Amino acid sequence: MISKKGKFVLCTLLSAFYTSISFGQSQKKPNIILIMADDLGYETIGCNGNDDKLTPNIDALAKSGMLFENCHSMPLCTPSRVQLMTGKYNSRNYIGFGLLDPSQTTFAHAIKKQGYKTCIAGKWQLYGNDKQFELAGGLKGSMPQNSGFDNFLLWQVDELGSRYQDPTVYTDEKKSVTLKGKYGDEEFTSYIEKFIETNKDTSFMVYYPMCLTHDPFVPTPFSKDYKDFPSSSEKSNPNYYKDMLSYHDYLVGRIVKKVDELGLRDNTIIIYTGDNGTSPQIISNFRGGKVQGNKGQTNYRGTHVPLVVNWKNNIEAGSTNKSLIDFTDFFPTILNLTGTASKEADKLDGKSFYPQLKGNTNYQRNWIYTYYDPKWGKFTRKVFAQTLDWKLYETGEIFDLKNDREELKPLAKNIIKGKDLVTINMLQEAIIEKTRKQ
Numbered sequence: 001m002i003s004k005k006g007k008f009v010l011c012t013l014l015s016a017f018y019t020s021i022s023f024g025q026s027q028k029k030p031n032i033i034l035i036m037a038d039d040l041g042y043e044t045i046g047c048n049g050n051d052d053k054l055t056p057n058i059d060a061l062a063k064s065g066m067l068f069e070n071c072h073s074m075p076l077c078t079p080s081r082v083q084l085m086t087g088k089y090n091s092r093n094y095i096g097f098g099l100l101d102p103s104q105t106t107f108a109h110a111i112k113k114q115g116y117k118t119c120i121a122g123k124w125q126l127y128g129n130d131k132q133f134e135l136a137g138g139l140k141g142s143m144p145q146n147s148g149f150d151n152f153l154l155w156q157v158d159e160l161g162s163r164y165q166d167p168t169v170y171t172d173e174k175k176s177v178t179l180k181g182k183y184g185d186e187e188f189t190s191y192i193e194k195f196i197e198t199n200k201d202t203s204f205m206v207y208y209p210m211c212l213t214h215d216p217f218v219p220t221p222f223s224k225d226y227k228d229f230p231s232s233s234e235k236s237n238p239n240y241y242k243d244m245l246s247y248h249d250y251l252v253g254r255i256v257k258k259v260d261e262l263g264l265r266d267n268t269i270i271i272y273t274g275d276n277g278t279s280p281q282i283i284s285n286f287r288g289g290k291v292q293g294n295k296g297q298t299n300y301r302g303t304h305v306p307l308v309v310n311w312k313n314n315i316e317a318g319s320t321n322k323s324l325i326d327f328t329d330f331f332p333t334i335l336n337l338t339g340t341a342s343k344e345a346d347k348l349d350g351k352s353f354y355p356q357l358k359g360n361t362n363y364q365r366n367w368i369y370t371y372y373d374p375k376w377g378k379f380t381r382k383v384f385a386q387t388l389d390w391k392l393y394e395t396g397e398i399f400d401l402k403n404d405r406e407e408l409k410p411l412a413k414n415i416i417k418g419k420d421l422v423t424i425n426m427l428q429e430a431i432i433e434k435t436r437k438q
Contacts, residue, residue: 029114029338030311031268032205033255034330036084037248038077038123038214040274041293042304043286044245051285054246057253058272058308064317065270065310066357070388071325073276075295075302076374080275080327081126081209085147087331087348090371091383091435096136097376100126100147107331108148108205110342117150117202119195121188122209123163124154124170135375145174153191155184155211163211164218165229183221184211189251193258200262203338208255212248213241215279220247238281265312269337271330274305298372298382299407315357323364324388329353349434367427369434383435385427390420392427394435 046053047062048069074080078097079090085106086093095101108118127141144152153169155161159176161168167184170176179187192206212220216236219226223243252272259268278284278293278301294301307325309315328350335342336354355363366387373381383394391399397410416424 028201028267029116029203031203031259031264032111032116032271032334032337033208033259033268034206034271034334035208035210035252035255035273037210037212037272037274039276039279039293039295040213040245040248040305041276041278041284041291041295041301042071042274042306043284043291043293043301044213044274044278044282045306047308048306049287051288052242054242055249057249057256058306061252061256061270061272061310062308062318064312065308066315066319066321068307068309068321068323068325068353070322071273071305071307072303072368072370073274073305073327074370075276075298075372076376076379077275078125078376079372079374083327084275084330087328087344087350089328089349089369089434090373092349094371094373094375095139095141096128096132097374098125098128098132099136099139099141102140102142102146104142105344105347106148107334108207110148110331110335110344111205111338111340112148112150113342114338114340115203116338117195117199117204118148118207119151119192119199119204120144120147120149120207120209121153121191121195122185123156123211123214124152124209125156127157129160144170149207151195153188163214164216164220185248185251186221189254192255196255196258196262196264200264205334205338206255209275210248210251212251213244213278215281217241217244217281220244222247222250236281238279241279241282266314268311269314270308270310272306272308272310276305277302296379298370298384300401300405303370309357311357316359321353321356322388323353323356323361324368324386325353325365326350326368326370329365333357367430369430371435383431385430385434387423387427390423390427392424392431394431398424 042048044050046055047059082094086104093101093104112118155163157170159168163184166180168178217238217240219229220243259265277295279295280293282293284291332348332350332352333354336352351365367385369385371383389402391401399407
């Protein structure tokens with residue numbers, strides 16, 4: 001009998017084989033563009049049911065691609081970024097807030113070895129600062145040039161500074177500079193456009209962890225009062241959130257347009273998601289009601305994020321996927337999409353959703369596991385596993401997600417019967433097994 005890890009390795013090897021047949025030596029492997037918005041939950045996007053319809057470009061990607069209804073991140077930024085980039089649960093490799101363990105292999109490392117050109121632009125926040133070094137017992141994080149990326153333009157690497165107006169960025173020259181009169185995500189998008197243009201004749205991966213739509217909530221270049229707003233101001237007004245949401249969608253649209261202009265769309269996979277739930281300061285109009293963001297917390301408003309995957313003529317247009325996805329799943333999926341056979345494959349915790357993109361629903365998850373201990377601020381450790389219908393915490397709380405998504409009424413295990421009890425026992429075994437491996 002083949003083990004679970006063995007099956008994944010076999011799947012990866014077969015994917016590499018079939019990709020080599022499909023593309024051959026005359027046609028390059030598919031490009032990957034992974035865009036991740038900051039502090040942007042499921043309820044903010046039009047195609048998911050947001051009533052304000054401020055994301056037409058992302059909605060268009062969903063209309064011509066696959067929309068995932070049940071993708072879950074970690075509740076906070078660093079835990080999500082570490083999990084996404086390494087394909088491993090935080091119980092195995094999380095060393096502190098604002099830090100990526102330099103010993104870890106990222107998805108960029110893996111596909112760079114296969115000849116891909118790799119680029120990252122946007123928010124880094126994975127090297128750390130003096131406070132974060134101290135909290136982590138003197139440990140330091142990783143620099144982008146040591147994390148698998150050939151090219152980079154990033155906010156918050158070795159200096160903080162502004163992320164929006166007059167941004168401070170870390171450049172390919174491995175130094176931080178302040179770009180006077182510029183706007184952060186505008187510069188990151190232009191940088192990505194140039195990277196795509198330069199590398200249009202080779203296989204490339206772009207990872208765009210956007211600064212938008214994180215606070216401070218301030219005007220964007222499309223806001224009427226943008227020029228009147230002091231660039232040095234950190235004054236935050238949630239009323240600007242809709243402007244920021246709309247502008248981030250515009251920038252996504254620019255990247256898609258560049259891919260189209262270069263004739264690369266059929267050979268480019270575009271993945272869009274968010275790193276965690278929306279800020280609690282933001283209340284979204286969603287399906288006729290109101291949804292308040294819950295970033296940092298472990299109920300659905302803290303972890304439920306959008307996921308859209310678009311690959312023209314390769315994914316059924318307008319398709320919807322209801323299966324569970326978590327952030328460990330992106331790394332193995334990228335390996336499969338690019339036909340990359342990596343020795344890291346059997347070390348990953350994630351489950352590739354590549355087969356589901358091709359219409360095969362036999363590879364769905366039964367549950368997802370979350371180990372959340374950000375070691376930052378007021379947030380405390382929480383460990384849980386969940387299915388679509390049930391959620392069990394390490395501490396014993398059980399929630400019926402069909403009837404209590406807000407997790408207000410924990411249930412006693414002795415009142416749960418039949419197949420639901422079987423599910424709870426399965427979740428308990430998952431928590432014990434995965435937490436033991438830390």
